[in-house]
Amino acid sequence: MTVPHQSGAARHEAADSDDHDLLAALLDGMDAALCAFDADGTVTHWNREAERILGWSAEEAVGRHGLAGWALREADAAEVTGRLLGAMKAPGRQVDEFALLTKAGGRVLVRIQSSAVPGGDGSPAGVYCAFSEVHTQIDLERSVALSEALFGEASWGVVLVDADLRPALANAHAARALRTSRTAMLGRPLGELLDQGVEELEGALQHVLAAGAPPAPTELWVTVRDQGTGVVLPERRCWRSGFLRLATPLVEEPVPLGVAWLFTDVTKTRLAEQESARLRFRGSQLHRAGRAVAECEDPMEAAALYLEFALAGFADHALIDTLPEPEPAPEPPVRLTRAASTPAGAPGAAAPAGAGVPVPYAAGHPALQAVERCGSVRAATDRSDGWAASRKWPDGTRHALATALRSRGRTVGVVTFLRGAARRPFDRADAVYAEDIATRVAAAIDLAVTVAR
Numbered sequence: 001m002t003v004p005h006q007s008g009a010a011r012h013e014a015a016d017s018d019d020h021d022l023l024a025a026l027l028d029g030m031d032a033a034l035c036a037f038d039a040d041g042t043v044t045h046w047n048r049e050a051e052r053i054l055g056w057s058a059e060e061a062v063g064r065h066g067l068a069g070w071a072l073r074e075a076d077a078a079e080v081t082g083r084l085l086g087a088m089k090a091p092g093r094q095v096d097e098f099a100l101l102t103k104a105g106g107r108v109l110v111r112i113q114s115s116a117v118p119g120g121d122g123s124p125a126g127v128y129c130a131f132s133e134v135h136t137q138i139d140l141e142r143s144v145a146l147s148e149a150l151f152g153e154a155s156w157g158v159v160l161v162d163a164d165l166r167p168a169l170a171n172a173h174a175a176r177a178l179r180t181s182r183t184a185m186l187g188r189p190l191g192e193l194l195d196q197g198v199e200e201l202e203g204a205l206q207h208v209l210a211a212g213a214p215p216a217p218t219e220l221w222v223t224v225r226d227q228g229t230g231v232v233l234p235e236r237r238c239w240r241s242g243f244l245r246l247a248t249p250l251v252e253e254p255v256p257l258g259v260a261w262l263f264t265d266v267t268k269t270r271l272a273e274q275e276s277a278r279l280r281f282r283g284s285q286l287h288r289a290g291r292a293v294a295e296c297e298d299p300m301e302a303a304a305l306y307l308e309f310a311l312a313g314f315a316d317h318a319l320i321d322t323l324p325e326p327e328p329a330p331e332p333p334v335r336l337t338r339a340a341s342t343p344a345g346a347p348g349a350a351a352p353a354g355a356g357v358p359v360p361y362a363a364g365h366p367a368l369q370a371v372e373r374c375g376s377v378r379a380a381t382d383r384s385d386g387w388a389a390s391r392k393w394p395d396g397t398r399h400a401l402a403t404a405l406r407s408r409g410r411t412v413g414v415v416t417f418l419r420g421a422a423r424r425p426f427d428r429a430d431a432v433y434a435e436d437i438a439t440r441v442a443a444a445i446d447l448a449v450t451v452a453r
Contacts, residue, residue: 034129037128072100156263158174193224205259245259289305289310293440303340316419319341320414370402370404393416399423403438405438406438
């Protein structure tokens with residue numbers, strides 16, 4: 001096959017045609033509107049974005065002398081044309097805002113950046129102008145300003161998480177909450193920053209990447225790792241979190257870039273709400289117990305009924321041990337006899353126990369200490385090797401609270417509340433509630449002793 005021979009002039013014409021096509025494609029693909037003028041002020045270039053903003057096509061714009069009368073009001077023509085063409089003699093880039101006319105007769109406020117186009121000899125050969133609608137530019141500036149503000153000293157944490165669920169950017173507030181620096185946390189798995197709650201957080205991030213942001217903020221309870229030692233810090237934090245899926249605007253179909261995670265610490269508020277709800281529930285239980293006990297003829301049955309109402313949401317089991325005789329200040333050795341208990345194997349009502357031999361508590365037992373101190377004693381363990389059995393408590397017990405039963409200035413016994421491993425240890429607020437229950441139980445037992453006599 002023979003290739004036709006091309007002359008040098010033909011090759012140059014083909015190259016010029018290719019350059020012209022490439023330039024036209026570049027201009028039409030720009031996101032900014034662009035027009036250019038030669039040294040005499042004649043329009044030489046006009047791209048599609050300029051057509052979109054003003055409505056004038058390239059065929060209608062190219063070849064016109066200046067903008068007056070079609071894209072610019074006659075009253076503004078002299079000043080605007082002078083400033084645009086003046087960019088040929090001004091150094092650098094010149095920025096102005098003008099009101100241009102659309103083909104439909106409306107006016108559009110645009111921001112124009114103009115700069116000189118040098119000729120082959122270095123002298124100005126024209127000027128090119130890139131412009132966009134002012135409100136679009138302002139929106140862009142606002143977005144940039146918002147990003148800078150969020151990643152400055154915002155009052156909530158902001159973390160950008162990439163598609164691999166690793167932090168890519170974080171503000172100072174988030175770094176402080178995660179006990180690390182803004183740079184040290186970048187690119188690390190979330191499991192190295194958080195312990196409890198990391199599965200819920202990663203699940204929320206994966207959901208946002210796949211299906212978009214949830215309709216309402218999510219509250220996550222987390223524990224943070226100390227980045228200095230890697231030890232999990234004991235306090236749990238509640239972070240009210242919002243999520244936004246980030247997608248690139250440069251393609252037709254959105255491609256997820258990651259997730260913006262915004263959170264604020266609401267631990268104090270949630271703990272206060274939980275404590276308030278707990279107090280309301282416990283007050284309601286005591287009220288219900290009082291009404292039920294008023295119908296009991298047997299005082300010991302009333303004491304056992306108090307335990308039944310007290311256990312709800314408070315403990316797993318409860319025991320009542322009594323002294324042979326009420327004493328103002330019991331002294332060792334103290335002997336206690338089981339008077340009532342709740343079932344150890346399954347939930348059920350507390351039942352009075354018949355009088356029997358003393359319970360063989362060892363010296364130093366929490367129930368004996370509570371009687372001797374006429375107060376409350378808490379005990380806890382993380383072991384399961386006979387700790388509960390040695391104290392005559394049901395298997396699986398991990399936390400105990402023993403409170404002396406006092407009535408009319410005398411100790412009549414002790415009540416012990418027990419929790420398993422699934423529950424948290426007893427705290428001071430629990431001890432106060434137990435003492436409130438103990439006063440009612442003690443009064444019932446004291447009545448039973450008086451009636452028996």
